[in-house]
Amino acid sequence: MSPRNFLVTATPPTTNGDLHVGHLSGPYLGADVFARAQRMLGHTVLYASGGDDHQTYVVTTAQRLGEEPTELAARCTEEIRETLGLAGVDIDAFTSPDEAYRTEVREFFAGLYRQGKLKRRLWSFPFCADTDRFLVEAFATGYCPECLIETCGAICESCGHPNDVNSLLYPTASGAAADAETEPRAVEILVLPLEDYRERFVDFYRARAATMRPHVLRFVEEMLSRPLPDFPVTYPAAWGVPVGIAGFEGQVFNVWAEMLPALGIMTETARARRLPDRTADVWAADSGFELVQFLGYDNTFYFAFAHLGLVWAHGGLVEPTAIITNEFYHLEGSKFSTSRRHLIWARDLVGKYGADNVRFYLTLANPEHQTADFREPEFVSVVRTRLHEPLAAIRSALAPRIGQSTSSSPSIDAILVRYRDRMSRAYSLETFSLRLAADTSANLLALLAARAADDPSLAVTGLKAFAEQTAPVMPDLARQLADLLGAADTVPDLTDLTITAL
Structure with a gap:
């Protein structure tokens, strides 16, 4: 067998807490075993991830704990690094956003905007005066319009289907008073029209069927059974990477859009550490690397559609060879939950056993x-x-x-x-x-x-x-x-x- 080159990524964990056993059983251990196995077989591997600091869950958790979001994210990043080390996860890079990172993210999307790949759309967002913020991501809760389970904004953790706060059933503002009211406000944002890439999605998943898990392919089929949504690349919020494009003041990049260039930054950090003599961009389409991505099933939409659409919009980035998902790992019959303290911290289990x-x-x-x-x-x-x-x-x-x-x-x-x-x-x-x-x-x-x-x-x-x-x-x-x-x-x-x- 000829030697192969693999880029291995694990979904960046939200830095609003340490890793519990459910987290560890998912992308981080799976990617580690895969990376170690490929090296054992004589292949070249770069394994990267990093702290997902700009999730709105960092803000809601910090408010609940009475901390500053930046301090919470920094502390949790170090805790996660330590836990990965204790569990024997040999990761080449686990990065944290800095100013150079934010500049690179802005430049990535500015380039897409200049090329006309991102479109302006007038989008209605509920605004809550009680919390003084628009209901995006974790700032909104409601019921999934697809599977009807209670969920937060942007994505359903159960079925994986995307939503926006306007499609959520019975949306409410997180952290607001029970009687708090919201009002719709129209905001012009940037989106990626995923429907424009429909035929490419169809052809891509037909060709990649052998390296995609069955649940991913079933999800792709479900999504392609109806028109694909516009994917919001920006939204009105204060927490995240400011857009920096005229006309979009007061907006940040959707953290899930941000994650695509972020993964490129993370893998470049891994390349500099493990393969310092190899200077070519390993995230480029012609790098000779195969991209293997490990993630929880609930994140499938972002990797299978949003990120892939952004890759095609850019035109010069590596496509995923495989998307390897895992399902939920429950604790004694119900989901791990930090807020309900229904969990076992990964470091505690490793420390004990x-x-x-x-x-x-x-x-x-x-x-x-x-x-x-x-x-x-x-x-x-x-x-x-x-x-x-x-x-x-x-x-x-x-x-x-x-x-x-x-x-x-x-x-x-x-x-x-x-x-x-x-x-x-x-x-x-x-x-x-x-x-x-x-x-x-x-x-x-x-x-x-x-x-x-x-x-x-x-x-x-x-x-x-x-x-x-x-x-x-x-x-x-x-x-x-x-x-x-x-x-x-x-x-x-x-x-x-x-x-x-x-």
């Missing part, structure tokens, strides 16, 4: 195609049964044979060839699956544990294959095993093998 235990379980029970549910007793039971106990059984069975010679055989080789082939499918772009990687390796461990006493050669050779192939999932454990097993064909002493006790 260790990164490898957490990574193993979150890959094994990953919500990659369907909603999953986290329950701590089940987590402990599954990790103990499928990881700790097999390792302990192998160590016990091999202890009397330490130092004895081992050798492979055609039957052992055949077993491990099939194992490696299955792991290759789990790690390959077109069939990437965290669940398959963890489950296949756990099954191998169970087989080795059952046969170790009778066939130490299978146990030793199999452990070497296990250490090699599970390094993207459990890097610390894999490193320990590789060191203890060494290159010699003898039964190793596994006494010093350590993994956080449950």
Whole structure:
């Protein structure tokens, strides 16, 4: 297989709090395992993300906590960086907006405006005098007109369909008095007319069907069943990157539009750190890099339509090769919720049980195609049964044979060839699956544990294959095993093998 070049992005997390377990189980772990696996296979990878400081949720959370939004965002950015590190997420760049960033974002959209790619539209926004702001994004709540669930403005977290506050059912102003009234105000904004790119969307997703998850393709089909909306690139608000174009004073860029050039800035930072000798723009269409984007399903509209439309409007940027979504990860039957304190912080779980235990379980029970549910007793039971106990059984069975010679055989080789082939499918772009990687390796461990006493050669050779192939999932454990097993064909002493006790 020829070496490939991958740009890997994980949706920038909103910097209004640290990462909880639901966050970690999604784009950040998925992208990390994918990036590690591609490097293991000899490919070049840049993995980038960064703090999404300009979400209106930063403002609403700061108000609830009695903090300044800028201080909250800065603090949470550092917390998120630390949590990613504790969880063993080896990210090349996790950036934070600065003045150079804001200048680059403005220049990106100014260029599109000069080329006539962005259109002026008169847009009606409800204005709330009680909060002194227009109802955009998190400043508005209501019910989704598509699936009827309660949601905030801009996007429905449940079905992923976009909305504006005028299409929300029974919209109200977040943080306002119960009897606060709103009045419609017409504001001229800039939009990207997505319907203009309909045929390109149809052709693109037909060609990319093999590398898009089924839920993404179903969502695309739903969106294309009706006229595509104009995507607001700017809106009237004070929090965000000021537009800086005459006639649009008092407006900032829609944070989800901002995210496209932001991801380019983040990947360039990653390039400067990991590939300093490679000076070409890795975000350019002719860079030779394949863009693989990890995100929660609820963000699909922005990546599958808004960002792709902006890429085509620009004309010189890399298109996504794959959009890899995950579904919601619930906690004991209901959604993780910071406001209701219904959550487990990722750093607390990792601190209690260790990164490898957490990574193993979150890959094994990953919500990659369907909603999953986290329950701590089940987590402990599954990790103990499928990881700790097999390792302990192998160590016990091999202890009397330490130092004895081992050798492979055609039957052992055949077993491990099939194992490696299955792991290759789990790690390959077109069939990437965290669940398959963890489950296949756990099954191998169970087989080795059952046969170790009778066939130490299978146990030793199999452990070497296990250490090699599970390094993207459990890097610390894999490193320990590789060191203890060494290159010699003898039964190793596994006494010093350590993994956080449950």
